[in-house]
Amino acid sequence: MAPKKSELPISLREKIVSLRENDLSYREIGKKVNVCFSTVRYIIKRHKERGYTSNNLRSGRPKKLSLRIKRKIIREASKNPFVSAVTLANDVASTSGVQICAQSVRNVLHDAQIYGRSPRKKPLL
Numbered sequence: 001m002a003p004k005k006s007e008l009p010i011s012l013r014e015k016i017v018s019l020r021e022n023d024l025s026y027r028e029i030g031k032k033v034n035v036c037f038s039t040v041r042y043i044i045k046r047h048k049e050r051g052y053t054s055n056n057l058r059s060g061r062p063k064k065l066s067l068r069i070k071r072k073i074i075r076e077a078s079k080n081p082f083v084s085a086v087t088l089a090n091d092v093a094s095t096s097g098v099q100i101c102a103q104s105v106r107n108v109l110h111d112a113q114i115y116g117r118s119p120r121k122k123p124l125l
Helices: 010-021 026-033 037-050 067-079 085-096 102-111
Strands: none
Touching: 010 026, 010 037, 026 037, 067 085, 067 102, 085 102
């Protein structure tokens, strides 16, 4: 497995750039901020190319459901465990204006460890 990568905080990157502007070497900066000198060099290089040190936008499709809508789905399913995913999807569409399919509702519920339940079948007496 490849090693995990973590981003440095923007404040630390800004500090690295300011130290470089004060004519410190990569190794001196690395020792001061406790970062590898190659990381310092990479941050300075990106700052020269782009002109800023903040993170780039991530590629990929943006999420359709916000945390607020997800909490609403979980709350409604917890209140009434026998409501269907289709009904919850229609409820979300009417209240928030976001069109989602029933499978998206199921995915949210599964992430919250709420699984499909049905009432117990009792024999007719």
